[in-house]
Amino acid sequence: MTRRKTVDSRLLEWQNTCKHPIINLTPEKVDKLYQLKLKSKTKNVRPKKGLHISLSNLQKKMEKLFIDDKYDSPKPHYSKIESSSFHTYKDGGYFIDGKGLMKLPDIENAIHRFLWKKYGKGLVYCYGCDPTGKKRHTEWFNVPVLELPSVLMIIDSFCRR
Numbered sequence: 001m002t003r004r005k006t007v008d009s010r011l012l013e014w015q016n017t018c019k020h021p022i023i024n025l026t027p028e029k030v031d032k033l034y035q036l037k038l039k040s041k042t043k044n045v046r047p048k049k050g051l052h053i054s055l056s057n058l059q060k061k062m063e064k065l066f067i068d069d070k071y072d073s074p075k076p077h078y079s080k081i082e083s084s085s086f087h088t089y090k091d092g093g094y095f096i097d098g099k100g101l102m103k104l105p106d107i108e109n110a111i112h113r114f115l116w117k118k119y120g121k122g123l124v125y126c127y128g129c130d131p132t133g134k135k136r137h138t139e140w141f142n143v144p145v146l147e148l149p150s151v152l153m154i155i156d157s158f159c160r161r
């Protein structure tokens, strides 16, 4: 979440200070990751090379970032995740109309607390922001790929309140 003009400008700002590549998990990217993950889970095969080179690279990168679902609890299956599935999503991010009781920082806080409780904190030691590596970013989460759609829905529902 951000108060910057566009989501992209905020992400660029982050990238420049942190010196890490940052991928915006849009509903469309989540959909691709989710479907790839489902496929690799059910058929136990890797996505075909050549077809989705950039996508499978993206997935590989993401798998390093996300913890795997080791447990086999039943998960809802999502057919298609797209921007239009969400009420408060547009132009790469979530927006509030400002008419609700909660102000933006409170909503952001509530989302963080909810996701931290659910997934734990994904602490990032950032050598870009601090070459001694002491600075840690705390606003990240370790989310299994198969739970990304539900995370998008959670954020959407917080922003609708």
Ligand SMILES: [Zn+2]
Residues within 6 Å of the ligand: 017, 018, 019, 126, 127, 128, 129, 130, 137
């Ligand atoms: Zn940083």
